[in-house]
Amino acid sequence: MAKETKICRNCTGSFTIEPDDAAFYARIDVPLPTLCPECRFKRRAVWRNETTLYNRACGLCNAPVISMYNPKSPYVVYCNTCWISDKWDPGSYAMDYDPERPFLEQFNALLLKVPKWATYSSPASGPNINSEYTNFAGGNKDCYLIFNSGPKNENCAYSRGLTNTQNVFDTYYGDGLERVYEGVNVQKSAGVAWSTDVSDCLDSAFLLNCSGCKDCFGCVNLRHATNCFFNEQLTAEEYRRRVDEITGSRTKIAEARRRFEELARNLPRRENSNLKSVNCIGNYLIESKDCRHSFEVAGGENLCYSFSTKWGKDNYDIAGHGRKSELLYECVGVGWSSRIWFSSSVESSHDVEYSHTVRSSQYCFGCDAVRNGEHMILNKRYTEEEYRRLREDIIGKMKAEGTYGEFFPIGMAPFGYNETVAEDNFPLSREEAVAHGYRWEENVQMTTGKETLRPEEVPDHIDDVQDSILGGVLRCAGCGRNYKVIPVELAFYRQMKLPVPAECFYCRHRARIRRRGPMEIFDSACAKCDKSIKTTYAPDRPEIVYCESCYQSEVA
Numbered sequence: 001m002a003k004e005t006k007i008c009r010n011c012t013g014s015f016t017i018e019p020d021d022a023a024f025y026a027r028i029d030v031p032l033p034t035l036c037p038e039c040r041f042k043r044r045a046v047w048r049n050e051t052t053l054y055n056r057a058c059g060l061c062n063a064p065v066i067s068m069y070n071p072k073s074p075y076v077v078y079c080n081t082c083w084i085s086d087k088w089d090p091g092s093y094a095m096d097y098d099p100e101r102p103f104l105e106q107f108n109a110l111l112l113k114v115p116k117w118a119t120y121s122s123p124a125s126g127p128n129i130n131s132e133y134t135n136f137a138g139g140n141k142d143c144y145l146i147f148n149s150g151p152k153n154e155n156c157a158y159s160r161g162l163t164n165t166q167n168v169f170d171t172y173y174g175d176g177l178e179r180v181y182e183g184v185n186v187q188k189s190a191g192v193a194w195s196t197d198v199s200d201c202l203d204s205a206f207l208l209n210c211s212g213c214k215d216c217f218g219c220v221n222l223r224h225a226t227n228c229f230f231n232e233q234l235t236a237e238e239y240r241r242r243v244d245e246i247t248g249s250r251t252k253i254a255e256a257r258r259r260f261e262e263l264a265r266n267l268p269r270r271e272n273s274n275l276k277s278v279n280c281i282g283n284y285l286i287e288s289k290d291c292r293h294s295f296e297v298a299g300g301e302n303l304c305y306s307f308s309t310k311w312g313k314d315n316y317d318i319a320g321h322g323r324k325s326e327l328l329y330e331c332v333g334v335g336w337s338s339r340i341w342f343s344s345s346v347e348s349s350h351d352v353e354y355s356h357t358v359r360s361s362q363y364c365f366g367c368d369a370v371r372n373g374e375h376m377i378l379n380k381r382y383t384e385e386e387y388r389r390l391r392e393d394i395i396g397k398m399k400a401e402g403t404y405g406e407f408f409p410i411g412m413a414p415f416g417y418n419e420t421v422a423e424d425n426f427p428l429s430r431e432e433a434v435a436h437g438y439r440w441e442e443n444v445q446m447t448t449g450k451e452t453l454r455p456e457e458v459p460d461h462i463d464d465v466q467d468s469i470l471g472g473v474l475r476c477a478g479c480g481r482n483y484k485v486i487p488v489e490l491a492f493y494r495q496m497k498l499p500v501p502a503e504c505f506y507c508r509h510r511a512r513i514r515r516r517g518p519m520e521i522f523d524s525a526c527a528k529c530d531k532s533i534k535t536t537y538a539p540d541r542p543e544i545v546y547c548e549s550c551y552q553s554e555v556a
């Protein structure tokens with residue numbers, strides 16, 4: 001079967017359906033997509049608000065709750081304790097299917113009625129303990145503002161994509177970590193700060209593409225090195241003297257960062273940051289096989305157009321979760337499941353379509369918040385024969401309308417574009433988002449103008465920071481948002497000799513995403529041998545990018 005080129009009906013750009021893609025669509029009996037991969041991602045991503053949190057009241061017990069839903073949203077929101085309880089019955093919101101109305105219009109009416117849970121937590125990952133300010137997270141203890149993380153994180157904050165970590169702050173995508181700060185793709189390391197694409201390193205700072213290093217500062221492309229300072233080998237005494245002159249001071253750290261970035265620009269980089277992966281195209285793919293156009297995947301096999309997922313197989317177009325799941329298509333936050341299509345937040349289920357927050361269920365179509373359901377449509381239970389007949393009728397009408405085979409329409413999205421991982425990965429201006437049909441949230445919760453400490457009033461060196469800063473309100477040097485320093489955070493800075501940051505979590509988070517690089521693959525050429533490569537570095541960028549073979553021959 002030859003590959004097919006199509007025109008996206010949203011952005012009008014061209015995209016390709018490879019023979020393997022067509023075989024997958026035929027396997028699950030769905031039409032070929034009419035949207036390009038980027039537009040498909042955005043459409044899914046506006047259902048995933050990880051980091052934009054609000055204060056509101058539970059719609060059942062009236063207790064104060066932290067929620068991903070703006071208080072002005074049209075939904076009834078329950079605290080997580082009430083939402084998972086038996087105090088209410090999702091079946092009480094059941095609707096009869098009306099064959100004279102578009103099905104997605106009926107499903108949207110159901111979504112507006114059924115209560116939503118305040119934040120997403122995976123039951124399979126375990127409970128969150130003393131970790132109220134988390135979302136899309138499970139199995140965490142004493143954590144604050146961590147997202148898409150778990151299980152087995154303890155005493156962590158301001159991070160995304162953590163598993164099996166302790167005392168980790170301001171990190172994006174890491175596993176098996178302890179005492180890590182400002183990391184991007186750091187694996188199995190301890191005592192590491194301001195580092196990117198690092199594995200098995202100890203007590204180091206400002207590393208790029210390093211592994212097995214100990215006591216290294218400002219280094220690029222090193223393997224199993226010790227006491228190196230900006231790639232220069234030093235004695236242990238001289239190394240410690242130079243590092244001690246820098247650590248703890250915001251000003252000197254900024255100078256070191258500039259020197260480190262200059263060094264990095266003049267040394268080669270790998271075409272990707274994949275680790276122990278075979279036959280893969282994408283970035284941040286760890287111990288994966290046969291994955292294409294995918295990002296931030298661990299333990300994946302035969303995945304395509306997938307983002308931020310672990311241990312899945314034979315899945316296409318998914319965002320988040322994916323644990324131990326197969327045959328997922330156009331899904332957001334689906335795990336421990338199989339044969340789930342066009343759905344969000346489904347767990348421990350199979351054969352579910354066009355549904356939201358379904359748990360431990362099978363053969364559900366257009367359901368919301370159903371638990372232990374079977375043969376249900378619009379939250380109403382049917383016999384197996386009735387279910388199959390109605391499902392065929394619904395799909396037939398949706399195909400005639402041209403609505404079957406793709407994720408929920410943009411207009412059904414529960415969040416504004418700027419609240420979600422869509423904005424993280426494909427930033428748009430308000431005008432651009434609205435022009436493409438997305439909603440823009442004008443009332444994102446934040447505090448401004450209440451600062452008691454201006455950025456220039458925060459001491460430059462951590463040794464000069466007093467405990468009184470815990471009662472202060474700081475102003476972000478970037479966006480002006482107010483933020484605070486919490487006790488465990490200050491203790492961590494003192495332990496690690498780190499200056500108090502001058503920017504809020506949200507600005508630091510966006511800076512880490514820029515360090516991670518774009519979620520886009522470019523056709524380019526190796527700067528050494530001119531071999532064709534696929535990389536996240538655009539051809540016009542200044543970095544020196546090598547193919548895997550040239551990089552390994554020069555660096556390893």
